Amino acid sequence: MYRQLQLKKHALTAISYMLPVVVTAGLLIAIGNLTGGKVIEDYQTAYAISDALVSLGVLGMGLLAPVISAAIAYSIADRPGIGPGLFMGLIANAIGAGFLGGMLGGYFVGFFVLFLVKHLKVPKWAQGLMPMMIVPLLATLVIGLLLFFVIGVPIVWATEAMTEFLQGLQGSGKFLFGSIVGAMAAFDFGGPVNKVASLFADGLLLESVQEPEAVKVLASMIPPFGVAISWILSKVFHQTKYSKEEEDNIKIAFPMGLCMITEGVIPLAAVDPIRVIVSCTLGAAIGGGLSMTWGIGSPVPSGGVFIIPAMTDPIKFTFALLIGSVVTGVLLFVLKKAPNNRPVLEEEEEEIDFSSIKIT
Secondary structure (H helix, E strand, O other): OHHHHOHHHHHHHHHHHHHHHHHHHHHHHHHHHHOOOOOOOOOOOOOOHHHHHHHHHHHHHOOHHHHHHHHHHHHHHOHHHHHHHHHHHHHHHHHOOHHHHHHHHHHHHHHHHHHHHHHOOOOHHHHHHHHHHHHHHHHHHHHHHHHHHHHHHHHHHHHHHHHHHHHOOOOHHHHHHHHHHHHHHHHOOOOHHHHHHHHHHHHHHHOOOOHHHHHHHHHHHHHHHHHHHHHHHHHHOOOOOOOHHHHHHHHHHHHHHHOOOHHHHHHHHHHOHHHHHHHHHHHHHHHHHHHHHOOOOOOOOOOHHHHHHHOOOHHHHHHHHHHHHHHHHHHHHHHOOOOOOOOOOOOOOOOOOHHHOOOO
């Protein structure tokens, strides 16, 4: 049943549509803040370019719930789901259900639209109205009221409880939470577990909780940086830890890591999965724990080293990144075994002696 619903597929589709919006909005806010901007409260008064940038970014952040809701509904029900999905996102914003409300609203309305398209029978004269009026209206009406009065209430409670919980974390609690998010973000190098952590951090960013976003950014860069440090240590101590192919992959993975693209480590993990995954996950967990403990926040969800100036504390973020990367590098250097460079022996083809063959 779960596989038939393909919930993960629809969520990943929505994330792909949402990321350009959230990245652009976050960068606009960061650039505006760095230049002394603030949110415009009265558009009838004079305001600076930096104020316009911050305000535009804030408006963009307000689009996230409608965009992800519409994208999920579109992934489920194709074009008839877009309109109702947008309405669900707007409702989620209005009642304070935020990102989570937008996601659930998108799922509910998407499947309801799909049900209507498949099973609702109308006279021939009304069939042309189905995709433009009947289906969007019924879906928006039914699921919209459901979101207002039934589904939305517990979502708002859960969102507020989570926000208060994170804001109230102290000491070891913060470190543990940051470690979990960091470990998830690094565990499968951009895979489903990473996407869950990313989705969680992006959702909290909508609630003005920026610390998990910084952990996500940091943990996504630690694996490629840590692997590069491990390789450097192997050269410094004259120990052969990597094959020529692995070294070439590291040279590609490191610059990808600068841009927060952690997938460059996948070829290395494919060769030695346990040691690479353990080292990267542990380093990201420590770096994430430190980042969370130090209260570092990121208003931008993606961008790698290029968004470090936008962090609430760029210096501490850099230290957390370095510490996590060094932990990964040293651990991987210690655990990594010498590569098996023995050449694969090719079987020699046996020559056939045709001299003994007689043709009669």
